[in-house]
Amino acid sequence: MNQIRWDDGGAYERSMGRWSRLVGDVFLDWLDPPTGRRWVDVGCGNGAFTELVMQRCAPAEVQALDPSEGQLAFARTRPGAAGAMFRQGDALALPFDEDSFDIAVMALVIFFVPEPARGVAEMARVARPGGEVVAYAWNFTAGGFPYEPIQAELRAMGFKPPLPPHVAVATPAGLSRLWTDAGLQDVTTQEITVHRAWPDFDAFWNDTTVSGALATLIGSLPPEQLATLRAQVAARLQRPDGRIAYDSLATAIRGRVPG
Numbered sequence: 676m677n678q679i680r681w682d683d684g685g686a687y688e689r690s691m692g693r694w695s696r697l698v699g700d701v702f703l704d705w706l707d708p709p710t711g712r713r714w715v716d717v718g719c720g721n722g723a724f725t726e727l728v729m730q731r732c733a734p735a736e737v738q739a740l741d742p743s744e745g746q747l748a749f750a751r752t753r754p755g756a757a758g759a760m761f762r763q764g765d766a767l768a769l770p771f772d773e774d775s776f777d778i779a780v781m782a783l784v785i786f787f788v789p790e791p792a793r794g795v796a797e798m799a800r801v802a803r804p805g806g807e808v809v810a811y812a813w814n815f816t817a818g819g820f821p822y823e824p825i826q827a828e829l830r831a832m833g834f835k836p837p838l839p840p841h842v843a844v845a846t847p848a849g850l851s852r853l854w855t856d857a858g859l860q861d862v863t864t865q866e867i868t869v870h871r872a873w874p875d876f877d878a879f880w881n882d883t884t885v886s887g888a889l890a891t892l893i894g895s896l897p898p899e900q901l902a903t904l905r906a907q908v909a910a911r912l913q914r915p916d917g918r919i920a921y922d923s924l925a926t927a928i929r930g931r932v933p934g
Contacts, residue, residue, distance in 0.1 A: 692723040693882075694821045695783055697869040698925045699724045702782075702811045703731055705865050705927060711735045712777035715801060717766050717794070718742075718784030722750025722759070728780075730755050738771065740764030766794045774803040781810040783925075785850070786839040795857045804934020808859055811867065811927040812850065815842035819924025821871070822889055828907040829892070832900065837888035850928040859930030867927055872920035876909050879919040 710733035716725045719739035728737055737759040741747055747761045764770055766781070766788050779798035781788075788794035798808045813820045815838065820826070826836035843849055847864040854862045873879035884890045896904065912919050 691783070691821065692721055694869065694871060694923060695720070695723040696727060697871065698811055698867055698923075699727045699782060701867045701869065702809075702925075702927050703727060705867075706807075706809060706929060708732055708778060708807075713775070714738070714778045714780065715769070715771065715776045715798070716740070716759075717769065717779065717781045717798060718787065719746075719750060719761065720783070721746045722753045722756045722761065724780070724782035725750060725759050725761075726753045726755040729757070729759055736760075736776075738762070738776070740766075740769070742766075767797060769797045769801050771801045773800055774806075775801045777803060777806045779806070779808045781812075783812060785810055785812050785853070786815070786841045786845045788841065791841050791844050792853055792856060795853045795859075799857045799859060799932055802932045804932050806932045807929055808854065808857070808932065809927070809929040810850070811925050812845035814845055814847075814866070814924045814926050815839075816846050817924055821923045822883065823923075824912050824921065825883060825889065825893075825904070825908050828904055828911065831907070832904065834892065837892060845926060847926050847928075850926055854928055854930040857930075858933060860933055862928065862930040865927040867925045868922050869925070870920065870922050872918060875917050876905075876913055876919055879912070880905065880908075 712734055713736040714728055714734050716739040719725045719741045725737060725739045728734055739759050740762050744763055747763060750756060750761050767790060779802045785791050802808055829836045844853060851862055851864055884893050912921055
């Protein structure tokens with residue numbers, strides 16, 4: 676199966692980074708974390724959520740790691756993320772001691788982790804007793820992925836759009852099982868719906884197909900199929916005034932480390 680990959684932090688920002696910030700704002704409202712906490716942002720990507728933590732939560736420390744140096748290079752340029760420490764790292768082997776953080780978070784990452792259960796266990800390991808392990812993830816199963824309008828039309832044309840390897844875990848029940856199996860307590864989930872709009876179809880298309888595996892697939896289409904795809908997506912989404920606007924759905928989860 677083709678997988679969605681991001682190595683260009685600027686391209687990610689135009690497409691998924693803006694969606695991530697929309698969800699992240701609502702997620703932090705729900706989480707309502709105290710100030711002065713030590714955070715680890717696992718799979719921080721281009722720093723979209725890390726920047727929100729720095730701007731909104733007055734943390735004592737933020738360690739942010741990601742496997743992509745291209746994403747990290749962009750994250751380090753974010754003025755609002757100044758003070759966060761960005762490093763290359765693996766979600767399955769976090770380079771931190773036990774009990775190092777008050778809050779361990781994954782933002783739009785759990786479905787990419789090769790072994791999701793092990794990734795959650797690693798977050799629980801580095802969080803202190805009484806600390807929190809938290810995340811939010813697109814609910815692919817419910818059609819909540821921001822690329823779903825394009826992917827639905829690709830499927831109708833007989834193509835197999837790229838997906839992360841573990842989309843099945845990104846539901847309230849799937850995430851709850853992961854968190855409970857990791858020994859976390861007081862596990863709670865919350866559905867988050869966010870809305871995004873563009874002034875016209877071209878603006879939407881250019882943002883959504885700027886990079887990654889989806890862009891590669893679309894770029895491989897012959898002109899006739901590309902024109903058909905654009906027309907079908909426009910028919911699905913375009914409003915009478917020419918604007919494009921729709922909702923996406925994510926699931927948030929939190930759990931407490933025993934102790």
